[in-house]
Amino acid sequence: MNRLFVIFLAALLFVSCQPKPAQQPEKSAEQLAQDEKMEWWREARFGMFIHWGLYADPAGEWKGERVNGISEWIMARAEIPVKEYEKLAKNFNPEKYDAEAWVKLAKYAGMKYIVITSKHHDGFAMFHSKASKYNIVDATPFNRDPLKELAEECKKQGIRLGFYYSQAQDWHEPGGTYWNIEQGKPHWDPDLKREPLMNYINGKAVPQVKEILENYGGLDILWWDTPRGMTEEAAKALQAVTNDYPNLITNNRLYRPWPGDFQTPEQHVPPTGLDYDWEVCMTMNTSWGYKWYDENWKSTEELIKMLVDIASKGGNLLLNVGPTATGEFPKASIERLKEMGHWMQQNGESIYGTSASPFFKLPWGRCTTKKEKGITKLYLHVFDWPKDGLLKVPGLEGKVRDIYLLANPKQHFAWKFEEGDLHVHAPSVIFDEINTVIVVKIRGDINVVSNKPRLKEGSILLPADFADIYNPGYGEHAVLKGSGSESVIANWVDKRARLEWIFDAEPGKYRMEALMWSAEKAELAVKLGEQKVDIEIDSTGEDYELVNLGQIEIGESGEKSISLQSAGNTAGNKQLMYLELIKL
Structure with missing residues (x-):
């Protein structure tokens, strides 16, 4: 009995002397509520951006001349007078628009949410608005509300929905701002008699934001854009409307000093993870809106690796499509989305609900992580398959239980720890030409010794x-x-x-x-x-x-x-x- 008692005391002393893991500070009620609101968004990782409006009709060309810049800015770039631009609405009739097909494609591609332009800088509303007759139902022969149809399909197919709204720039209105207003330059149309900003905010922007929040089944996201010329007074007037929707997620573009719920790097991927929620908005080619001669398409390989890169840093990708004036997605967009969907169907687990990589750099690819019930999963995204059959995971320490191919869990890999790295013995076959995902299943937590470059033998x-x-x-x-x-x-x-x-x-x-x-x-x-x-x-x-x-x-x-x-x-x-x- 005495011997057992001594052993018990020794064991108790050993446990009590073990270093306790650093405890994270408790979150406030406000932080917990924010986490709950953002949970689905952080889980999603991948969404579709849609830029669609009257600008899809000229599609980057005005009076026989190609206009430099992005398609949806053609009114400003070509300095088209308001009354002349308005005439586009008379012929805008997207009879091939099919909300069901759009949502099905987004879902097949692995996207979890859609954000579409309800009103861009040209001031034209793509929904039925009582606040302004300058909208797709009242001003065009189409006579349908495409956003209502899209909202119904998103609800039916289980896709979250957001509306983009240009709250400051409105080139159609006397009080709206425009792209060079902050430089003190006049509006390009001398016939547009200027008014104070708050006339536009109170007369059009606030009523239209109320409409899109009240009439479309409950939006998940309100995506503001370009606060050029925006004032705090105007921002507060719009924020007063959104305050009635506590679960509504908004971005950081309402007013420059305000962070919103997430940040929006545009057309580039940050080199490292950020300390807040963020979402990269990215085009597939060059323009956001449809531009008939823009053939500068990113390959499917680029897009998949971009999605993985962003997820490995803890962010979301909002990938853009610019539909035509007839209401169709460009063929090149459809092809890429379907190819991405094929990859996501096999490997989506390595994207959805994952956290950022614990590694500084992985020369052969990227890593996403997931922790569930005492198990840490490292999803190794291998862009460049090792020619020598040895995949080196630098500085990893942990109790590895299994390593297998995500697309085929029956395909297991041998491994060993050597010289401070985990070595995975990979067959000579390349499983995926773009990105092979290997799962490293570890019991408990992991530790990683950074491979950041440093001074060695006098050189870096x-x-x-x-x-x-x-x-x-x-x-x-x-x-x-x-x-x-x-x-x-x-x-x-x-x-x-x-x-x-x-x-x-x-x-x-x-x-x-x-x-x-x-x-x-x-x-x-x-x-x-x-x-x-x-x-x-x-x-x-x-x-x-x-x-x-x-x-x-x-x-x-x-x-x-x-x-x-x-x-x-x-x-x-x-x-x-x-x-x-x-x-x-």
Whole structure:
């Protein structure tokens, strides 16, 4: 008995001495209510944006001339007078519009919600409005309310619904704002006699927002846009309407100082996760509204990897479609959505309800996570299948119970821990050409030792696959090809594209070099904090060269970021370059 008692005391002492996990501060009632409101949205991860209006009729062309810029801005870009633009409504008759088909396609693609333009900046309402006759029912031969039909179909098919509403810019109204009002420039139509903003807010915007919130079965999202010229008084008038709908989710574009429920990065993916809810809105080609000659389509591969990249950082993707004036989705959009849907049907578990990756960088792809009943699942999204048959998961520590293929759980993989990494032994077969998802099932929590670049043997190596690529919203995009020692940033053409690396550094003076190829003489700008170095490089000929980028000084230890961007004024703003790594 004494021996058992001693063993019991020892065990009790051992347990009591174990370090307790850090406790998270308790959430306030307000935070808990916010979590409850946002729960479905955070679970969804993937939605459809629809830009549809009168601008679908000219489709980027006015009086036989192609108009630069995005289709839905044609009224402003071509400086079309209000009365002349109004005439588009007389012939707007989207007889091929089919709400059921639209919702079915969104659902097949794996999207959980739809956001559609109820009124864009041109001031034309795509719903039946008593506040303004300038709407699709009263002003067109169509004589139907497409948003009511869409709301009914979304309810029937179990898809959440949101309406976009341009609350500030309204180019049709005397009191509405316009794209250059903040620069003090006049409206392009001299016949539009200007009025105070609040005349428009109280006379049209507030009544129409009440209509869309009251008449369409209860919206889940109200998506404000472009607070140009917006005032706090105007914002408060609109917020007073939405306050009556506590479960309504709104974005951050009502009034610039106000955060809303989520942030909206447009046409780019943040390099890291953000500390708040966020949603990337992205086009499939260049324009939001339909533009008949816009053939700059992103591939299905790009779109799937983009969705995964965003989910791996804890965000949502709102992917846009611009229907035609006849009410049809462009064929290229349909093809891509169906292909994405095929992938999502097999791999949707790795997207819905997942959290951000615990890893700094995974050279071969991305990771999403999910915790359920004491089990942590790591969904490894493998973009570049290892040629040597060994998938290395850097710095992972945890009690692995199983590793299998998500699309076929009967396909198991052997694994072992070696040199601080998890090594997954992968067959030579590539299971998915775009993105193979492997599930690592772990009992309990995990720990990850970061693989962030740091000083080693006097140098810091920043390879291509550790770079965050900031491409412009419109134009040619630099892309990453390959992984590990074979990775390269290719098609670096547009001078607006920026490459950025995050790393840990120690104080000192560093010589900077880049292993790269340049088709011709080029100018580059290197930035680290407030420091900037401009450098000219010659053509590297037929092969890669180690190019000197000058010297830079780091005063304090800690996390730093360094960026590289074209600074030249070459013809057409283009200078073709490829880059393998930067060395400090």
